[in-house]
Structure formats: structure tokens, C-alpha cells
Amino acid sequence: MHTLRSYITGFILSILLTLAAPALLLWHEATGHVFPTHQELRFAFVILAIAQMLIQLIFFLHINREKEQRWNVAALAFAVMVVTILVGGTLWIMYNLQQGQDTEMGTYINGVVTPQMEDD
Amino acid sequence: MENNLAIKDKNMFGFWVYLMSDCVLFAGLFATYAVLYTSTYGNASIQTIVDLPFVLTETIILLTSSFTVGLAVLAAERGKKTLTLAALTLTLALGLAFLGMELSEFARLAAAGSGPSQSAFLSIFFTLLGTHGLHVFLGSVWMLVLMAHVFYKGLSEGSTRKLLLMSLFWHFLDIIWIFIFTFVYMFGAL
Secondary structure, eight states: OOSHHHHHHHHHHHHHHHHHHHHHHHHHHHTTTOSSOHHHHHHHHHHHHHHHHHHIIIIISOOOSSGGGHHHHHHHHHHHHHHHHHHHHHHHHHHHHHHHOOSSTTTTTTTOOOHHHHHO | OTTHHHHHOHHHHHHHHHHHHHHHHHHHHHHHHHHHTTOOTTSOOHHHHOOHHHHHHHHHHHHHHHHHHHHHHHHHHTTOHHHHHHHHHHHHHHHHHHHHHHHHHHHHHHHTTOOTTSOHHHHHHHHHHHHHHHHHHHHHHHHHHHHHHHHHHOOOHHHHHHHHHHHHHHHHHHHHHHHHIIIIIIHHHO
């Protein structure tokens, strides 16, 4: 896998994916925020970031299905799991906390502890 | 494949585990960012900070440096000392250019009265980008040490393996930056 070809392929793909995100944003602004919509654009950005990560992993970090890579892949899978729980769990809990506040605009989130919070 | 030996290496696996734990560190910062990015306290928001051509230049610079560090590894595996040093010099120059741009953005914000102490958003913005920048800086120091090693002692199996570990670190920082680019800047520009 350590070949000039793999690095060049990875480099070209990563540049294209990087340019795709702002290109989509310009398209979004050119069509007056109609297509792609905000939601579609967010979705596209996430997909592009994941694709970019996979390209870097495969072409630059040489992660593959070969036997000697098995433990590296296992560590990677574990890290992905921890990251998913950490980020997903944080967003889930903090969103619900914000919803649960009956004071003005998410005061807990804004770093101001409300009287109810101090009682906890 | 001369490289298979290095891949099987325990050092390699140990370093990989370190990279994955660093991943978790950044995940914590990203989660905090996601929670706090609207908490601007009347100061600068991400929408006012983001400068797309600027950040796109930073991204292209870092991606190119990721490519050139790969070239350095290829040259080292083939025993080409001068080519290795040339590729490393180019990578280091690109890394420092990236750091310079990041610091200039920090300085611009601080001069405009939007330093890290002004709001929860600015705190996490500076922390997230600063932590990545600190990694790039330490990677640059590591690269400089390896360049001196290769320059004076020449290429050996040991120096090539060290170079390979350093390249993993550099590619990893590239991946982290892609997520900063997407979730901070692209989402912010939306």
C-alpha cells in the first residue's frame, strides 16, 4: 500500500472533497437557499467529512483488511464507539437540559446557573 | 514489501493507540463546541468569524503537507536521503505556514476585542483550534528533530520507522482539521 500511486490518489480525492463543501455552499446561495436546502447541505457536509476521513485512513494511514492491521482496526473501531457515545450522548443530554429549562433562552447552556440548578 | 516489518511493529500499535486516545480528547472538545457555539454573550459568533477563502487556504495547505509527508516516507523507504529531507522541509514549511495563518486569525480576533475570555463560544473556539494548533506545533518540532537525525546520521531502519510514526501523527492531525473545517467553519458559514 505504500506506493506513490496511493498517496497521489488520496491527495487528489481529498482536495476534491474539500472543494466540494464550499462549492455546495455557493450553489446553495446562488439558488437563493432553495437547493440544496439547509438541512440537505448539513447532511452533505457530514457525508463529505466522513468520506474525507475514510480516504485519509485508507490512502495515507494505510488502514486495510490485511491481517497485520487487525489490531489497529480494532483500536480504531473502539475509538469510533467512544467518540460516538461521547459526542452523541453530550448533544442528547444537553439538548434535553435546554428543553427542560423554563427560564429564558437556555440559560444553563449560556453558562448562567439558574436558581433551580443551584438547588440540585 | 519492506514496510510490512514496520507495520507489525509493537511501537506502531502503541502509537496508534495513542492516536486513538487523542481522538477521544478532540471528541470532548467537539462535543463542548457543539453545546456552546451559540453562547456568544453578545460578542463575535461563528458566522461573523468565518472567512471561507482564508480557511480554505489553510485546509489546502494542511492537505498538501499531509501529501508531502507521505512522499518523505516513500523516499525514506527507498533510501533516498536528500529526497527525504527535501520532502520533510516542504512539509515543515507548509505546517508552519498553517500555524502562522491560525495564529494570525487568533491575533485578529483578539485585536477586535473577541479574545477567548469574552464568551463561552470564544473560549471553546480558541481551545479547540488552539489544541489542534499545539499538536501541529509539536509535530513540527518532532519533524525538525527527525530531520536533524536523518541529516547527521543518515537513513536507517530506525529512523525510517520514526519517520513513519511521525507521518501517522501528521495525517491524524489532518483528519482532525477536516472535522474542524466541516463542523466549525462550513456549518458556521451556513
